[in-house]
Amino acid sequence: VTVYSLDGILVFGLLFVCTCAYFKKVPRLKTWLLSEKRGVWGVFYKAAVIGTRLHAAVAATCVVMAFYVLFIK
Template sequence: MTNVYSLDGILAFGLLFVCTCAYLKKVPRLNSWLLSEKKGVWGVFYKAAVIGTRLHIAVAVSCLLMAFYVVFFK
């Protein structure tokens, strides 16, 4: 189990957050409710969704590498 206060825990949390926001952007009701604000605290969700959709290949490769690290080295 990863610890949030370690570097690998922060990276895993960030990757999961970006992937979740990118997925929520594809759901129409959640997109209009959660990702409509582009500034402020709610803007973090929008920005993470944009990162997840524009850099989807890099995010996917990073998720695979993190999964490999957690399963075999942690």
């Protein structure tokens, strides 16, 4: 999967949101990486919030994307 295609960008975005949501559950990483809510570092915080609030939709999208990458593409 290349990053320069639409499906590559979607895979990267999903992995980024899932990783940041995981970082929110780890106390040391939460204080180190997710303490800023604005600016460049705020992107990590916002992705973590999206991953935790929309966890069902993110999980379903990950399953659909995995099926697409493995079997269709």
